[in-house]
Each structure stands twice: as structure tokens, then as C-alpha cells.
Amino acid sequence: MTNSPNPNPNSNPNRRRRLTADELIAIGVALAGIGTVFFWGIGQKYQPMFQGAISSLGNDNSNRQFGALGNRNIYIGRERRTIADSARTETPPSAPNTPTTTIVSPQSAPITPTTTIVPPPIVKTVEVPVETPKTVVPQVVTPKQVSVVPVFTDIPKQFWAGDYITELQKRGILDDFGGGKFDPSKEITRGEYAKMLDRAFADKPVAMATSKFADIPIDYPRKEAIDKSVQLGFMTGYSPTKFAPNQPIPRYQLQISLAKGLKLPVPASTNKVLSKYKDVDRMPKFAQAKMAAAIDAGLIIKDKSTNLLKPVANATRADAAALIYQSLVKEGKIQPQQ
Template sequence: MTNVPPPDPDSSRLGFDELLGIVIAFATIGTILAVTLGQRDKGFNLSRLLNPEARAPTASPSGVIPLPQQTPVPTVSPEATLLPGQEDIAPSPSPTSITRRLAAPVPTAQPVPAEAPQAGSTTIPIIVPAPLAEASPTPTPVAAATPIKFTDVPQDLWARPYIEALASRGIVSGFPDGTFKPGGAITRAEFAALLQKAFEQQPTSTALNYKDVPTSHWALPAIDQSVKTGFFRGYPNNIFRPNQPISKVQTIVALASGLGLKPTTVEQDVLKTYEDSNRIPNYAKAPVSAATTSGLVVNYPNPNILNPNRNASRAEVAALVYQGMVESGKVEPMPSQYLVKP
């Protein structure tokens, strides 16, 4: 049996070198742990490591774990006033200063936020411009009809006002050489075309197919219209004679018939106005009496001389048609010393 010497009581104690090594080891481990946790969580808090209750959020009775409360960001009021001289110093203006500068030049716009600003957020107001007053449309003045001048219609011609008034409305026209030929005759077809342009009467009868008005005739639509509206009637045996010059009494009868004029006084008394009343055909006496009473008849050079059976001149037709338009309310009357007044 070997005898072992008893242990040295001082051998179980740590020496200074061992203690120093242990401290350095723990410091190194702590440094590594702090660096690692700092990189992974910028919001590392030593108190949360030491306090387990702070690390584990407690669920509410409803089972919802509340989010950690954040520190509210101070709200910058849009109405914040800058100190003098600071308006253009900031290198990157805040949304509030941008809003203030945009809203300043518009005197009629008021900054109206889309909704109430939330706490912890900066709201840029939406600029709602004031509605512009609706401008009332300016009426465009209607230019008066420009009189059309003809080289053979002098200023002192008795029928000049009638001719120019109808020409300015496109009812009568001149010839390619710029003349009107006021003393020339007018055919029945030409008179039908003139009636179609001057009046808009409603049809009262059906058109007739005249033997001497083929479908290719240039005035067929006007002739049909003048017959359907009661201005014109043809001759017996279904003849119209479109190329025949129209007489003055025929123009008066056509206008009186188409406008529906009726005698308002005794026929014989009215016809006494004309010194040549005995030349008026029997079929035309009532229409001529009605036209005279209505102020439709214009006689040149003597108002009391009708010359009923003479070919009507273009000037006379213009005067009679214009007076017919006055009777139907389409134009204003114009004074004339040749207007017949019974």
C-alpha cells in the first residue's frame, strides 16, 4: 500500500493569471454578443434582455397582442410662419413650405384639405381653385343685308328700293353682265320661280301635269309649287304657257289668289280708282279690288293708270312681289308715291 501525501490546501485556489483570463474571456464574449445583436436589431435594448416581461408582450383579453407604441412625430402646421429672411434658406423645402408657396400666388384659391390631418402625419392640402364665373355669351350681331347694285338701276329709278331689297334676299337676280333690265318682260315660268323664293305657302291642291311643261323643264318644281299653293292656274286644255310673258293683271291676280286676299269694300267702288278700269278682265276684277284694298298695287308713273293687259316689267314685278311680302308680314313696308291708295 502506497502512502499518498495529503493535498495542499492552497492548490484549489485560482491564481491571478487564471482570474485575468476568465475576465478577458467574458469581456470578449460580451463584446461579440453586443455587436451581433446591434447589427440584427437596431432597436436593441439592454433592459429588455434583463427584463423578460418587457420582451414578451402580454396578450389582451381579446387575444390580440398590442403593437409597441411609437413616439408620434411632431406635426408641422401648414400655417407656420417663417422668420424674415428664412424663406429661401432651406435647401430642400418641406411639403408645408411648398404648399404655402404654391397657394400664395392664387388669390381666389383657399387651401382645402381632402380630409382632417391625422396625428403623426404631415398632410399636404389640396388647392381647390375657386370656380370661374361663367361668361355670358356675347351675341353676334347679324349683319344687315347688303344691297346688290346693278349697273342699269340708277339711284333715281322709282323701283330701285324694291329691286335691291329683293336682290339682297336672293329672291331676284340680275344677268351675268351685272344688269337687271328693269324694263324687260318676265315669263310665267320665271314668275313662278320668283313666287317660290318669296313665299312659303302651304299647298292647297295637287299639281297638274301640263302638256307644255315637260319633266325636263327647269321651272317644273316652281310651277308645281305655285299651282299647289294657289298662286297660279293654267289655261284650258291643260296648258300653262311657261315661256309666255306675264301681264300685269295676271301678276296681281296670282298674288291676290295665293295670299288669300278678299275684297273688303264694294268692288265697283274700288275699281273706280283706275281710269282704265274698263280694261280689267272680268275674271280679274275681284282679285284686283282685293289687292288694291290691301295696298299691294304699285303703278308707275301714274298711280291711277293700271295698264292691266300690258306685259309686266321686271321692275313692276319686283314692286308687286315686295308689297305682297309686306302683306304677309315678311318685310317692312317702304314709302312710295306710286302706291295706290283707294
């Protein structure tokens, strides 16, 4: 008995069915899609396929370790490659002698930030001396009172010694003998003359020791002036114990006392200087040299008669004032009279 072919090819179970054209096209399209995805993934520098999904999870550690596909090692390895690629992309080439930057992997021990402890600044205490403010006490300046010495009321107008007396009075050299009077024509005593010398030459140093005269009491008003006139060499006593302070003094004694006290030089020719005066022979011989020195220095008493000295006549207060004034001119302490 002959077996005839099976009229229905699909009825044989052992025979493979051929794929139709549509099926083959579908398979090719699927393979092409898979290949496209595969090569696209390789071109993305091994970045995770589900990086967007992972980042949306808020960087949760549990999801990053196991990943959306449950494979922890895949993402750890990819994180390493990603960090390394970023370092190669962003870090510029190292210059010579530039220290190499070391990238620490996430699996290494956590980096403890270094805390730099800055020591507090050293504050030095410097002691600055503090000056105590001085209390300034305002000084009340009292206007200096200038004492005006009244002019002597008993000096006649056009008196020959009036200018001498007025100038010496302003300098406090002359005494007021009471009531604003000087009594210019009154005889001057030795004590009064010593007082004028003391005031006129107060700046001269003492050259001799103090003399002690028995006729000058300790409480005598002019004792100190008498002692100084003797010390300066202007006057001498009649003896070591007698001065005679209240005795009138002759005119020639005024002139020779000034010549001795001022140490005036004696001119070479004494007789020539004294020969002008008619009464020179009335003067003691011992006094002639000093008289010539006084006259030669300009210490002269004016008189109505220009050729008379009147040496032994008692000197007046005006005579003493004129000679002391001329002595101060000689010393350069006062201006000469015109």
C-alpha cells in the same frame, strides 16, 4: 465534636450564590430590550422582521419560500396579510351596485391574461364607375363667309322700283340674268314670275297636288317653281295641260295671282275701289273682284298717271318686283318703303 461555621461561604457547593446588584441591573436591561423589540414587532402590522434582507435577494422564490429563518409558512402567511392590508388601504369604499374586487392569493392558480381578439374590419368593395375622360378635340372655327350680293349694274338712279329691286336682291329672290344685270324694264315671263313667287314664299305649305303640264319638260329649269306656285294657289294654267311658261304675263294677272295666293278678302264695294281708274273696263270681268282685293291691300303698280291701271299691258320685271315686295310687307316679313 461541634462543627464550626465555614469561614468561606463560597466553599460550600450546595449553597446558591446571590446575584449582585450589577448582575440584576444587566438582567433588567436585557429583559427591557427584549420587551421593546417584542412590542415593536407587534406594532409593525406583522411585517417580516427581515423584509429588507429578503427584498435585497431580488425576490428569489427559493429565499421567499423558506425565508432567512427557514420557515416557509411564516412568510406565506405574512404575504397574505400584507396583500390584504394593502387592498384595504388602497381600495376606496365600494359604492352601491359596484362589483366587489376579488383578491387572488399567490397560491391560487396563475391568472391567464385574457386576450381580446378583434376581428379585422370588413372591407366592402364598392365598384365606382370610372368615367373615361373624353378626348376634347379643339374645333377650328372658320369665320363665316358672308356673301355680298353685288347690286345690279343696270338699275338707273332714282328708278321708281329701285328700292324694291335692291331689297329683294339682298334676300336672294331675284335672279341675275347675266353680267350683273336684271333688265328691270324687260317683260317677265310666267316661268320667271313663278320662280320669284317660289323664293319669296318658300315657307308656305303646299295646298294642292302637283299639276302636270304637257308644255313643261321634265328638265325645264323652273319646273319645280311652277309646280309649287300652282300648288300654293298663286298661278293656274291656261288649261290642265297647258301653262305657257315662256309667255309674257299681263299686269292684272300679277295682282290677281297675289290676291288668290295670299287669300286677300274682297272689299264690300268692288266698284267703289275700281272707280278711281279710268281703264278698269279693259280688265276681264272675272278678274275685277280679285283686282279690287289687291288694290285694297295696297298691291298697286305705280305709274306716271295715277288714274290708270294698264291691266292688259305685259308686266315687266320691275312690276313683278314691286308687287312681291308689297306682298311681303302685307305679310309682315319686310319693312315698307318710305
